[in-house]
Amino acid sequence: MEMHISLDRKSRVPLAEQIQLALAERIRSGLYQAGDPLPSVRELSRAIRVSLMTAVLAYEKLEATGYAYRHHGKGTFVRIPSSEKDEILKNINQKNSYDWQLAIPDYLGRSMFRHVGAVNRKDVKYPLHRIKLHTEELLPIQHFQRALQQASSDRSSIGDYAPAAGDEALRIKLASLFQHKSSALTASELLITTGTQQAIDLVARTFLGPGDLVAVESPTYPGALDAFRSRGVTLIPIPTDHTGMRLDILQQLCDIHPPKMIYTLPTGQNPTGSVMSIHKRQTLLEIAQSYNTLIVEDDPWEELYFEDLPPRSLFSLDRSGHVIYMKGFSKTIAPGLRLSVIAARGSVYQRLLHAKAVTDLSTPLFNQRILLHLLEQNMNEHYYKVRGQLKKRRDEIHQLLKRHAPSVWTWTLPTAGPFFWLTSTVGVNTDALFVEAESQGVLFFPGSFFYSGNSESSSLRIGFATLPESQIHEAILTLCQLLHNIDSN
Amino acid sequence: MEMHISLDRKSRVPLAEQIQLALAERIRSGLYQAGDPLPSVRELSRAIRVSLMTAVLAYEKLEATGYAYRHHGKGTFVRIPSSEKDEILKNINQKNSYDWQLAIPDYLGRSMFRHVGAVNRKDVKYPLHRIKLHTEELLPIQHFQRALQQASSDRSSIGDYAPAAGDEALRIKLASLFQHKSSALTASELLITTGTQQAIDLVARTFLGPGDLVAVESPTYPGALDAFRSRGVTLIPIPTDHTGMRLDILQQLCDIHPPKMIYTLPTGQNPTGSVMSIHKRQTLLEIAQSYNTLIVEDDPWEELYFEDLPPRSLFSLDRSGHVIYMKGFSKTIAPGLRLSVIAARGSVYQRLLHAKAVTDLSTPLFNQRILLHLLEQNMNEHYYKVRGQLKKRRDEIHQLLKRHAPSVWTWTLPTAGPFFWLTSTVGVNTDALFVEAESQGVLFFPGSFFYSGNSESSSLRIGFATLPESQIHEAILTLCQLLHNIDSN
Numbered sequence: 001m002e003m004h005i006s007l008d009r010k011s012r013v014p015l016a017e018q019i020q021l022a023l024a025e026r027i028r029s030g031l032y033q034a035g036d037p038l039p040s041v042r043e044l045s046r047a048i049r050v051s052l053m054t055a056v057l058a059y060e061k062l063e064a065t066g067y068a069y070r071h072h073g074k075g076t077f078v079r080i081p082s083s084e085k086d087e088i089l090k091n092i093n094q095k096n097s098y099d100w101q102l103a104i105p106d107y108l109g110r111s112m113f114r115h116v117g118a119v120n121r122k123d124v125k126y127p128l129h130r131i132k133l134h135t136e137e138l139l140p141i142q143h144f145q146r147a148l149q150q151a152s153s154d155r156s157s158i159g160d161y162a163p164a165a166g167d168e169a170l171r172i173k174l175a176s177l178f179q180h181k182s183s184a185l186t187a188s189e190l191l192i193t194t195g196t197q198q199a200i201d202l203v204a205r206t207f208l209g210p211g212d213l214v215a216v217e218s219p220t221y222p223g224a225l226d227a228f229r230s231r232g233v234t235l236i237p238i239p240t241d242h243t244g245m246r247l248d249i250l251q252q253l254c255d256i257h258p259p260k261m262i263y264t265l266p267t268g269q270n271p272t273g274s275v276m277s278i279h280k281r282q283t284l285l286e287i288a289q290s291y292n293t294l295i296v297e298d299d300p301w302e303e304l305y306f307e308d309l310p311p312r313s314l315f316s317l318d319r320s321g322h323v324i325y326m327k328g329f330s331k332t333i334a335p336g337l338r339l340s341v342i343a344a345r346g347s348v349y350q351r352l353l354h355a356k357a358v359t360d361l362s363t364p365l366f367n368q369r370i371l372l373h374l375l376e377q378n379m380n381e382h383y384y385k386v387r388g389q390l391k392k393r394r395d396e397i398h399q400l401l402k403r404h405a406p407s408v409w410t411w412t413l414p415t416a417g418p419f420f421w422l423t424s425t426v427g428v429n430t431d432a433l434f435v436e437a438e439s440q441g442v443l444f445f446p447g448s449f450f451y452s453g454n455s456e457s458s459s460l461r462i463g464f465a466t467l468p469e470s471q472i473h474e475a476i477l478t479l480c481q482l483l484h485n486i487d488s489n
Numbered sequence: 490m491e492m493h494i495s496l497d498r499k500s501r502v503p504l505a506e507q508i509q510l511a512l513a514e515r516i517r518s519g520l521y522q523a524g525d526p527l528p529s530v531r532e533l534s535r536a537i538r539v540s541l542m543t544a545v546l547a548y549e550k551l552e553a554t555g556y557a558y559r560h561h562g563k564g565t566f567v568r569i570p571s572s573e574k575d576e577i578l579k580n581i582n583q584k585n586s587y588d589w590q591l592a593i594p595d596y597l598g599r600s601m602f603r604h605v606g607a608v609n610r611k612d613v614k615y616p617l618h619r620i621k622l623h624t625e626e627l628l629p630i631q632h633f634q635r636a637l638q639q640a641s642s643d644r645s646s647i648g649d650y651a652p653a654a655g656d657e658a659l660r661i662k663l664a665s666l667f668q669h670k671s672s673a674l675t676a677s678e679l680l681i682t683t684g685t686q687q688a689i690d691l692v693a694r695t696f697l698g699p700g701d702l703v704a705v706e707s708p709t710y711p712g713a714l715d716a717f718r719s720r721g722v723t724l725i726p727i728p729t730d731h732t733g734m735r736l737d738i739l740q741q742l743c744d745i746h747p748p749k750m751i752y753t754l755p756t757g758q759n760p761t762g763s764v765m766s767i768h769k770r771q772t773l774l775e776i777a778q779s780y781n782t783l784i785v786e787d788d789p790w791e792e793l794y795f796e797d798l799p800p801r802s803l804f805s806l807d808r809s810g811h812v813i814y815m816k817g818f819s820k821t822i823a824p825g826l827r828l829s830v831i832a833a834r835g836s837v838y839q840r841l842l843h844a845k846a847v848t849d850l851s852t853p854l855f856n857q858r859i860l861l862h863l864l865e866q867n868m869n870e871h872y873y874k875v876r877g878q879l880k881k882r883r884d885e886i887h888q889l890l891k892r893h894a895p896s897v898w899t900w901t902l903p904t905a906g907p908f909f910w911l912t913s914t915v916g917v918n919t920d921a922l923f924v925e926a927e928s929q930g931v932l933f934f935p936g937s938f939f940y941s942g943n944s945e946s947s948s949l950r951i952g953f954a955t956l957p958e959s960q961i962h963e964a965i966l967t968l969c970q971l972l973h974n975i976d977s978n
Contacts, residue, residue, distance in 0.1 A: 004698070031843050036836070098810040098835025100781050104749075106695050106840050109847070135648030144647055152637055158825040159624030194683050198849035205694075205719070206595050209493070226847045230694070260593075292589050321587040336647040336855035346587025347525070351595050354520050358598070358715045359848075360687035364856055366825035 004107055005048050006210060006232050015050055016057035023058070024067045027078055031108060036078040038068060047105075109229035125441030126475035131419050131463035132335050138389060138465060140374070140382045144334055147373035151366060162365040164357040166192025166341070170372040174341055177375060181316040181325075181343075189345055191352055194363045195338040196298060196328035201227040202342070203261075203296055203324055206355040208233045213259040217245045219421075219450030219459070221270045221298065224263050235452035242412055244269050244276035247283050258291035267310040268301025271421045271450050271461035273414025278311035285314055288322045294348070295323045300331040303383040305416040306391045321345040324352075332383065333374060337367040390418050393464045397476055404480035418465035423447075424458040424483075431456055433486050442478055493596055494537050495699060495721045504539055505546035512547070513556045516567055520597060525567040527557060536594075598718035614930030615964035620907050620952035621824050627878060627954060629863070629871045633823055636862035640855060651854040653846040655681025655830070659861040663830055666864060670805040670814075670832075678834055680841055683852045684827040685787060685817035690716040691831070692750075692785055692813055695844040697722045702748040706734045708910075708939030708948070710759045710787065713752050724941035731901055733758050733765035736772050747780035756799040757790030760910045760939050760950035762903020767800035774803055777811045783837070784812045789820040792872040794905040795880045810834040813841075821872065822863060826856040879907050882953045886965055893969035907954035912936075913947040913972075920945055922975050931967055 005022045007015055026032050038059070039047065045055040059076055062068040066081035133139050151157045165171065171187035178185050193199040200223065208214065210232035216224065218237030228235055236259060239246045245264055253259065264284070266276035276284070288295045297314045315325035321344070328340040344352055356362070397420060398413055405411075411422045424430070430446040437444060447457025467475055494511045496504055515521050527548070528536065534544040548565050551557040555570035622628050640646045654660065660676035667674050682688040689712065697703065699721035705713065707726030717724055725742055728735045734753055742748065753773070755765035765773075777784045786803045804814035810833070817829040833841055845851070886909060887902055894900075900911045913919070919935040926933065936946025956964055 031840070033839070097808060098837075101810055101836045103781065104696060104783065104837070105698075107698050108695065108840060108843055132650065133648075135644050139648050141644060141647065145641065148637075148641055152634065155624050155630060158630065158633055158823060159622075159628050161621065161819070161824050161827070194849050194853070197847075201848050206597065207593060209594075209596050223847075223850065230844075230847050292592065294593065319586060321590055330650070334647060334855075335650050336853060338650070338849070338851070338853040346590045348587075348590050348593070350520070350522070351597060354518075354597055355719075358686075358712075358719050359690050360683045360827070361712065362827070364683070364825060364827040364853065366823075367853055367856065 004105060007048060007050070008234065014057075016054045016061060019044075019048070019050070019054070019058035020061040020065070023062055024065060026108075027067050027080065032078045034078055034080045037074075037102065038076045038078060040075055107230070109226060109232075123441060124443050126471065126478060127443050127466050128462040128464075128475060128479065129443040129445045130466040131417070132331065133386065133418075133465045134468055137468060138386050139335075140333060140379065143374055143377050143379070143382065144370070146377065147370045150373040151369040154369065157366045157369040160365055162192070162362040162368055164362050165353055166190065166363060167365055167368040167372065170368045170375075171341075173372055173375050178343065181313055185343065189343055189349055191342040191344070191349065191356060192363050192368055193326075193340045193342060193356065194360065195330055196300060196326050196340040197223045197227070198359070199326040199328075199340050199342050200224050200263075200296065200298070201230075202352055202355045202359060203294075204228055204231045204233075205359075206351050207261065207294065212261070213257055215250060215253060215259040215262045216452060217264060217269060218452065219271055219447065219457075220263065220452075221265065222445075222449045224298070225450075225452050228263070229452075237452045240269060240272055240274065242272075242274050243280060244272075244274045245280075245284070247280055247287065250284075251287060254287060254291050254293070259293055261294045261296060262288060263296045263298070264314070265298045265300075266314060267299055268304065268414070268417025270417060271419055271445070271459075272412055273417045273419055273421065274412070275305065275307075275310050275415045281311055281314050281317060285317050285322065289320060293322070297323050297325045299325065300328045301417040302327065303332055304387060304390060304418065306387065306394055307415045310416060315343055321348060324348060329371060332386070333379065334371070337371060339363065339367055339371050389469070390465060393418070393469060393472060394420075396472060397462075397464055400473065400476040401480070404477055406480070406483050409483055419461050419463045422460050422462065427458045428483075428486055429456050430458060430460045433460070433482065436486065437479070437482050440478070440482065442475070442482065444479070493594060496537065496539070497723065503546075505543045505550060508533075508537070508539070508543070508547035509550040509554070512551055513554060515597070516556050516569065521567045523567055523569045526563075526591060527565045527567060529564055596719070598715060598721075612930060613932050615960065615967060616932050616955050617951040617953075617964060617968065618932040618934050619955040621820065622875065622907075622954045623957055626957060627875050628824075629822060629868065632863055632866050632868070632871065633859070635866065636859045639862040640858040643858065646855045646858040649854055651681070651851040651857055653851050654842055655679065655852060656854060656857040656861065659857045659864075660830075662861055662864050667832065670802055674832065678832055678838055680831040680833070680838065680845060681852050681857055682815075682829045682831060682845065683849065684819055685789060685815050685829040686712045686716070687848070688815040688817075688829050688831050689713050689752075689785065689787070690719075691841055691844045691848060692783075693717050693720045693722075694848075695840050696750065696783065696837075701750070702746055704739060704742060704748040704751045705941060706753060706758060707941065708760055708936065708946075709752065709941075710754065711934075711938045713787070714939075714941050717752070718941075726941045729758060729761055729763065731761075731763050732769060733761075733763045734769075734773070736769055736776065739773075740776060743776055743780050743782070748782055750783045750785060751777060752785045752787070753803070754787045754789075755803060756788055757793065757903070757906025759906060760908055760934070760936075760948075761901055762906045762908055762910065763901065764794065764796075764799050764904045770800055770803050770806060774806050774811065778809060782811070786812050786814045788814065789817045790906040791816065792821055793876060793879060793907065795876065795883055796904045799905060804832055810837060813837060818860060821875070822868065823860070826860060828852065828856055828860050878958070879954060882958060882961060883907070883909075885961060886951075886953055889962065889965040890969070893966060895969070895972050898972055908950050908952045911949050911951065916947045917972075917975055918945050919947060919949045922949070922971065925975065926968070926971050929967070929971065931964070931971065933968070 007018050041055045045052045069077050069079040171190045174190055175185050175187045204227045208231040212233045214228050214233045215236045215238050217240050238250050315323040325343040408426045409422050409424055411420050431448055434446045445461045447459030496507050530544045534541045558566050558568040660679040663679055664674050664676045693716045697720040701722045703717050703722045704725045704727050706729045727739050804812040814832040897915045898911050898913055900909050923935045934950045936948030
């Protein structure tokens with residue numbers, strides 16, 4: 001197994017520890033499997049240009065933390081902490097015809113998502129890790145069926161490709177819906193993508209490379225961290241409070257090392273559910289303008305707020321093309337279609353369009369036409385209804401947590417986005433808690449997923465849109481019982 | 490405008506010429522627009538680490554070939570050969586608020602596709618550049634409508650995401666359909682992607698990086714060249730004959746510099762329409778095994794052959810995980826869905842799966858369910874019918890070309906894939922011919938699109954599946970008239 005590990009040779013973190021952390025992360029994310037052979041110390045030192053001593057030290061640390069296992073005379077092998085030794089030994093001794101493949105270097109970073117990623121595991125009773133809207137209770141199924149009828153009656157939707165930028169009729173419709181964001185916005189400034197993950201990844205592959213600095217809210221959406229990491233950038237975590245990114249800290253960073261890009265979720269910050277004030281939005285934009293930094297504004301929850309209407313988007317305040325705006329439709333309308341739109345200007349738009357063509361030529365036309373016909377119906381009533389129902393769920397959970405969660409746990413009431421972010425004030429390791437919860441059919445995302453570092457976390461995110469409403473009471477009580485059990489251990 | 494240009498400092502091609510060619514290609518592909526400012530000589534020399542003299546020389550060459558324009562006291566600007574000077578001057582003098590964006594470095598290679606990429610231009614009378622099946626005459630619309638009914642009656646198709654690997658039911662169905670390829674194939678070795686372009690791009694981003702060698706058939710599919718280029722690899726063009734890649738030349742290359750990957754279209758080679766014999770397939774696989782090279786086998790035309798049944802796929806012959814197989818369904822069943830599947834084994838599969846999750850989480854579930862229900866119907870009759878109709882079109886065009894094309898043009902009769910590859914024996918520049926043809930409403934792909942180098946070409950590709958059958962006669966006669974006109978110039 002060869003690998004590319006980006007080392008920061010100027011960092012105060014010793015190289016051996018950087019290697020250990022990089023390897024541990026690849027193992028935790030499921031990229032390396034139990035029993036996979038690691039390169040020999042000599043190979044490792046040659047591949048990533050470190051001394052033999054550093055390589056030895058890195059493996060010793062990896063062993064000490066339970067992520068590696070030495071098999072005398074055969075080398076060092078991947079181990080998953082808490083998995084059975086038998087399984088590992090079985091794998092080590094099983095030589096197969098694909099072993100040569102492990103000598104092919106790859107360019108992977110991490111992909112935390114796959115770990116819990118199995119979306120419909122049958123052993124999961126309470127999928128609190130998910131945040132998509134419950135199909136029957138919250139998605140606009142009737143609207144969808146009508147839109148589908150219209151799309152399928154037009155044979156070109158079935159029989160043709162879309163242009164790289166996306167279906168023109170859809171882009172025109174979106175430009176008119178976005179008039180409140182920016183009155184001068186035209187269809188030629190919009191780019192349709194296959195979900196927001198693709199939108200983020202397109203931005204990353206177009207503008208980011210090794211050595212670039214990217215400022216991210218900490219904690220933030222793990223899929224964005226994966227996409228940025230895959231380009232070898234240095235992530236700068238900016239702490240958040242109940243109004244989002246700490247701009248005082250961002251400003252300090254910019255004075256020393258202006259980042260090339262700032263990734264933010266100003267409305268319904270994931271996972272904390274905060275909404276950034278208009279004042280902070282203006283300041284953030286001014287910072288970006290002063291340092292000629294790109295802002296990536298990810299806005300899936302615009303319509304799903306629980307208090308006041310959220311302030312205007314950063315994109316709508318921007319006059320100089322610093323903001324790349326992205327809005328997904330999976331969250332609020334139709335997950336099965338996987339559609340998002342990027343709004344951007346000038347050469348930044350042109351370059352994203354080229355990257356899109358190289359990535360997959362274009363997003364499926366049929367899906368775009370269904371979305372077009374969905375948006376031609378008035379969706380405001382749908383949003384209004386869903387807001388009400390989600391707010392009811394939110395308030396119920398808030399009450400349940402107040403009554404049943406151990407007192408050492410705190411949380412913020414989300415003002416947009418259907419998720420709670422719970423934190424233990426006594427430092428419970430939620431990675432360990434996850435294993436326990438999983439065995440009881442309860443899933444959540446451990447806090448470590450949302451941080452750019454490799455650190456353990458004592459937070460966790462639970463989503464409240466995916467379960468049927470009738471199960472929420474029971475799910476939260478089960479979770480609280482788990483929290484009590486871990487506290488008393 | 491800053492840029493990253495990969496220079497090969499060991500090459501016999503002078504650096505200035507490498508820079509000139511790289512810039513010209515970005516301009517020809519439409520990435521840089523007329524009037525865009527190029528970096529100053531000083532900036533260029535600093536950005537890509539060449540001497541000032543080399544930068545000056547590169548710009549002089551660029552000017553000499555018509556791709557740049559010096560504006561005294563303002564710098565050097567992009568020019569599109571044959572476009573109007575007025576337009577360029579207008580752009581130069583128009584300063585706008587997005588100009589700062591040109592200072593953002595990007596990591597783009599080329600994307601030839603966008604150039605002619607507007608799929609449904611209304612000014613095009615004969616879209617001979619396209620190769621998709623004509624919707625009413627050749628696509629299985631009735632089957633599609635039935636499949637759509639079934640997919641939309643299941644609400645989970647609409648309301649949920651697919652797993653990163655793709656819908657399990659679809660993968661199980663495909664594994665059973667692929668039994669003739671490989672009897673031991675399981676659903677867990679299949680990965681659903683959003684079209685074959687994404688499949689190729691996933692392979693590129695996972696396994697390729699700067700300095701890697703990739704052997705490609707020459708000419709070949711331009712989308713693959715774009716994806717490989719975007720990773721900074723060195724492309725090694727291997728000439729083709731009427732049976733595909735010249736393995737004697739590949740073997741010579743391997744003896745000196747074994748490539749990391751070989752990309753091939755053994756059935757319906759694009760653009761030449763050739764089919765590789767079973768003997769050559771076995772030899773190619775042996776070469777890959779000897780040098781531990783990955784083969785990427787792109788197989789969109791498996792069912793659309795015009796003579797004998799094509800030999801078994803490379804994937805079906807492979808016992809050691811050297812072949813990454815990809816099959817698109819856009820070409821033969823439903824372009825609007827944009828679906829393909831990758832078959833791969835061992836850790837190569839695992840790593841592609843991770844890359845897929847980072848790229849876009851998963852391909853739309855709804856589309857996958859429609860394809861599932863399409864494949865549950867028997868599609869063999871459809872393939873049989875389309876083969877017959879395409880063969881009829883092919884033979885008609887062959888006769889028309891024999892009768893009406895100037896005698897200095899040659900072509901190969903395709904044995905799979907709906908396209909002809911025409912070559913002028915007197916060296917007509919088909920880039921220039923393209924401009925002339927476009928003005929008369931006839932589109933084709935000039936040969937230069939299909940080569941990894943920057944060279945002009947005297948070949949062109951015409952597709953015969955997209956037009957209605959009734960227009961073929963007229964389209965070919967119009968094209969032949971154009972070829973006559975250019976010959977007499």
